[in-house]
Amino acid sequence: MSRLPRAAVPWPRFTGRLHDPRTATAIGRWLGLAVLVCFLTGVLSHYVQRPPDWLADRLPSRPVWGYRVTQGLHVASGIAAVPLLFAKLWTVYPRLFVRPALRGVRHALERLSVAVLVAASLFQLFTGLLNTAQWYPWPFSFVPVHFAVAWLLAGALLLHVAVKWPEIRGHWRARSPGTLALPPEEGPDRRSLLTGAAVAVGAVTVTTIGQSFTPLKDLNLLAPRHPDHGPxxxxxxxxxxxxxxxxxxxxxxxxxxxxxxxxxxxxxxxxxxxxxxxxxxxxxxxxxxxxxxxxxxxxxxxxxxxxxxxxxxxxxxxxxxxxxxxxxxxxxxxxxxxxxxxxxxxxxxxxxxxxxxxxxxxxxxxxxxxxxxxxxxxxxx
The missing domain is CATH 3.90.420.10 (Oxidoreductase, molybdopterin-binding domain)
Incomplete structure (x- = not known):
């Protein structure tokens, strides 16, 4: 390739199977739900921990299990989002090699939203997982930074959905046998990928949620805490x-x-x-x-x-x-x-x-x- 003229050097081309918008949309539904639950419960958790003065006397003390449920959902949805995020990135990463890099204002907004969204998502999941183990290898305070980046992630996600809404709406339900449908021979591969992603989500959830959902505590293999272990x-x-x-x-x-x-x-x-x-x-x-x-x-x-x-x-x-x-x-x-x-x-x-x-x-x-x-x-x- 080094001997070829510059204009003749080929960029990677991905014509294959499973790097298609429908697969990305299907995984995106699950990932979007996990992120939504994680964001809403995280905002609730933040204001329960650090209420502004006007809210401090209004926070309810009942139900007694309220924070247990919402924070358990927050951590569980964040952990479930990890395999979903990597599956989503795998389906869409060929678009990094699209040329020309920018094809207009709308395409520039799309790429900007994707860059911020991916960076914020990786940051939130990485720091959140380390927080569950109480390991803080960074110089900043976890709580305020994690909270601020959550809003950055939410804004980038809204921008991304707004820019990509025509494609998302088109691929949400494939009613046409034309461009929206996969060739028949690719159907089994797509189903296998989606099944694999679902199994991964189920595996990390079942082996960690027992730290808060005690009926599954005997399966609590990967969480850093066990509800029965301690003084x-x-x-x-x-x-x-x-x-x-x-x-x-x-x-x-x-x-x-x-x-x-x-x-x-x-x-x-x-x-x-x-x-x-x-x-x-x-x-x-x-x-x-x-x-x-x-x-x-x-x-x-x-x-x-x-x-x-x-x-x-x-x-x-x-x-x-x-x-x-x-x-x-x-x-x-x-x-x-x-x-x-x-x-x-x-x-x-x-x-x-x-x-x-x-x-x-x-x-x-x-x-x-x-x-x-x-x-x-x-x-x-």
């Missing part, structure tokens, strides 16, 4: 050693509650207060979740004793010496819910250090990162 039978993300709270003394510990009538309680005094029980899940942003039986004192009882006015928020301060989630604010809906506890027991046992001894927060319909452990102070806001 007292529950996983943990941050250990007492990592938080430097493993040496908290039960006799020296005090719970300080600030408010119109501030007070402090020893662990023995806290245990002597009226106790409550609740069956609640811990649902972490990495996708794993599991229900457990918790016992402790209702947060609203502690706030009422401090003279908190109705619909008060509460700030919770951990004994951790550092960490992004050391201080947490809880809106009024959570603080007033009778199921929101300052937990002292887990499944009938005293909390282990890794689960927050001597006391931790457990609240319904709330991300695990805000179920603060090693609580040392409550502040009425």
């Amino acid at each position: 007292q039978g529950l996983p943990v993300n941050r250990t007492a050693a990592a938080a430097r709270t493993e040496s908290v003394s039960a006799s020296a510990w005090r719970l300080t509650v600030s408010g119109p009538r501030p007070y402090a309680l020893t662990l023995a005094e806290l245990r002597a207060l009226p106790q409550a029980e609740a069956e609640l899940p811990i649902a972490c942003v990495e996708g794993w979740s599991v229900s457990a039986h918790w016992g402790g004192v209702r947060i609203r009882d502690l706030l009422e004793r401090a003279g908190a006015p109705p619909a008060s928020r509460v700030r919770v301060v951990s004994l951790e010496r550092s960490g992004a989630y050391r201080v947490m604010e809880m809106g009024a809906e959570y603080a007033e819910d009778p199921l929101t506890l300052l937990a002292l027991r887990l499944n009938g046992q005293v909390l282990s250090p890794d689960h927050g001894f001597p006391a931790r927060i457990i609240a319904p319909n709330r991300p695990g990162v805000w179920q603060t452990k090693w609580v040392g102070r409550l502040e009425v806001l």
